[in-house]
Amino acid sequence: MPERIKFTASRVGSLPIQAKEYAVWDEATPGFGVRVYPSGQRRYVYRYRAGASRSAPARMVTIGDVRKLGLEDARRVARDLAGQVARGGDPSAEKRQSELDRVRKRPFADVRDEFLTKYVDPRLRPRTAAEYRRILTYLFEPLANKPFDEVTRADIADALHGIAERGIRQANLARAVIRKMFSWARSVGLCDENPVRDTAPAGRDVRRERVLSLDELGLIYRAALEPDDTYGAAVRFLMLTGQRRSEVFEMPHSEVDVAERLWRLPAERTKNRRPHDVPLSPAALAILASRRHGRDLVFSTAHGTVFGALSKAKRRLDAKVLELQRAVDPAASPLPRWTLHDLRRSFVTHAHDQLGVDIPVIERAINHISGTFGGIVGVYNRAPLLKERRAAFDAWDRLLTHAAGLGLSGIESVSLNSNRVAEAAL
Structure with missing residues (x-):
């Protein structure tokens, strides 16, 4: 196919389709041509140099589809573009800028x-x-x-x-x-500047340091013993295990190894992307046994989805705590504000101060690696300390249930015999 031909409507419309795209140029109008694509499309184009010298970069502007735009109309557009170039314009760059402006005007x-x-x-x-x-x-x-x-x-x-x-x-x-x-x-070119960069932070983010006393923990534990209370069961499990809120509320039954009395958290569900085995105390196993309801998630809604109404459920639990307080002292005030994450901090504090558990054991227990097990120690010391962690969780179980006034014969302590607990969980 010759590179230049005399354009007519019939000739342009019948340019042959080839395996590779190619262009044919009009003899009558410099820079005016048709690109033919393997898909069968034919488009009018205009080619020019963005500058006066022969070394100026070549540009090409698409004018329109041959099937939708008449030859003479396309030729007039090409002549208009040639006029813009003669006046120092760059139609391709202007078109790109116009498109960019349109994109940037999006909501x-x-x-x-x-x-x-x-x-x-x-x-x-x-x-x-x-x-x-x-x-x-x-x-x-x-x-x-x-x-x-x-x-x-x-x-x-x-x-x-x-x-x-x-x-x-x-x-x-x-x-x-x-x-x-x-x-x-x-x-990605949707803006030139980041308007957030020079804004000021709202203020210093003060880290919470609330540690609940054993009396407060005991009250909350008792208030969370309402039958068929999914949120209450999850709160008690949080208190007993010291794990993160999302790990507990999104926990499937498949992660529970009843025979080994372990909750096996896979790496994709932990904050530090490391698998984590949590020894389960008798009270924790009893909670799991009570949650056998045929749904995948341990602490799910009735529809099997992740429990989401946390704020509303927390208010109900706080009201129950106050009810227990005022049964003893009618003038009692509500507990100072506490959060679910405060339960994790309280476990760490009391395990160390009340039970004498070593910090390395506590850090392994809660899967925390930025302290004792950070840096080179975390790289080389991979001892799981499973025996020590199990002893710590069992001791914490006894201390917490005692604080709740349950003791070894309480509702949670189905049995201290691991075989009977395992049977109950099945």
């Missing part, structure tokens, strides 16, 4: 959803991805319909100020998440 919500789909979901753990989605969808909802390239530092600062009224930690977390989103958007 904040569209870019947010693209960020969640393309960056967050493939890279982050499901729980973390869900938190990103919650923050960007609900906390920054006022920005949803604003053109993305018009979101300013003032907009971000104003949104963060409103979030800070709910809590400093929440605001600082929200700032980190939206900063990551704008960094990603900048990396």
Whole structure:
């Protein structure tokens, strides 16, 4: 096929399809041509150099589909483009900029959803991805319909100020998440600057240091003994094992090794991505035995999903605790605010102070590696300390149930004989 031909409508429409795409140029109009693709498409194009010298980079602009645009109309467009080039213009660059401007005018919500789909979901753990989605969808909802390239530092600062009224930690977390989103958007060309970069953190995030006393733990344990109370059972299991909230509430029955009295957490479910075996005390095994309901998750809803109404359930538990307090002292005040994570800190503190458990054993017990087992020690010392951890959990079981006024004959202590406990769990 010759490179240059005299264009007619019939000739352009019948250019042959080949295995590779190729271009044919019009003899009458310099730079005006047709590209023919293996798929059968034929498109009018205009070719030029973006500059006066012969070394200037070559550019090509697509004019339109041969089937939809007449030859003379396409030729007029090519001549208009030639005029722009003669005046020093660069039609290809201008077209790209116009497309970029159009993309950047998309609403904040569209870019947010693209960020969640393309960056967050493939890279982050499901729980973390869900938190990103919650923050960007609900906390920054006022920005949803604003053109993305018009979101300013003032907009971000104003949104963060409103979030800070709910809590400093929440605001600082929200700032980190939206900063990551704008960094990603900048990396893919959706914005030139990150408006979050020069905003100030909401304030110092003060770490919680609440350690519940044994009396407080005993009250909560007793209040959580209501029959068929999924949340209460999970809270007691948290207290007995000292593990993380997500690990307990998302725990499947398949992770429980009743014969070995172990809860075997796989690496993909732990924060540090290391498998973790948790020795199960008699009371912990008894809780698991009571949760045999035919659903995959130990502490699931009636529909088999992860228990999610934590705040509402926590308020009910607090009310039950206060009821127990006022049965003894009608003028009793509610317990100072406590969280589920405080139970983990309380386990660590009392295991060391009350039971004399060594710190290395405690760190192995809660699968924590940044302290004694951080650095070179964590690399070379892989001793599981299983015997010591089992003794610690059994001693903690006795101390906690005693604080709850249950003793060895209490509701949780089905039996201290591991064989009978295993049979009950089956």
